[in-house]
Amino acid sequence: MLIRYKKSFEKIAMGLLSFMPEEKEVKKLQSTIKEYENNPDWHLFLWKEEDILGAVGIRFENQVNVIVQHITVNPSHRNMGIGRKMVQGIKEMYAEKYAVCSNDMTERFLDKCQDTEEGKDGTSLES
């Protein structure tokens, strides 16, 4: 399930975010996590099963859009549906009031999730 980031998860969250190609530099990573802690428009969620296995970060834009700007899963737990479940969780929280969209960093995976929802890749969420 998705839980909200809090300071005590800082290390695990930074470890997860560091898997994003744009977040490799420590300085960038530190400024990103600070932004999630301090900017009221930025919200970071963690995917928790027994352990914390993923992270998804969003930013409110113009009170209209929710931009999914970070999405990352522990490499040992990829291809098990966690990424899709995080996208679904964000949509369940926000899609009623906001347009949930991607940015350059998340576009490929969000498009992939959208294709799956629409059955374009031969599968569907219901099946």
Ligand SMILES: CC(C)(COP(=O)(O)OP(=O)(O)OC[C@H]1O[C@@H](n2cnc3c(N)ncnc32)[C@H](O)[C@@H]1OP(=O)(O)O)[C@@H](O)C(=O)NCCC(=O)NCCS
């Ligand atoms: C992208 C990421 C979050 C997916 O998490 P996941 O839990 O493995 O995703 P799911 O198990 O729900 O879905 C797996 C599917 O997504 C596809 N996929 C993985 N990474 C992808 C990417 N960057 N772009 C498009 N599709 C991707 C897989 O090939 C797989 O496809 P299939 O179902 O047709 O076999 C994970 O690969 C990751 O942490 N990547 C590093 C961080 C990153 O680059 N994030 C930005 C992605 S645009």
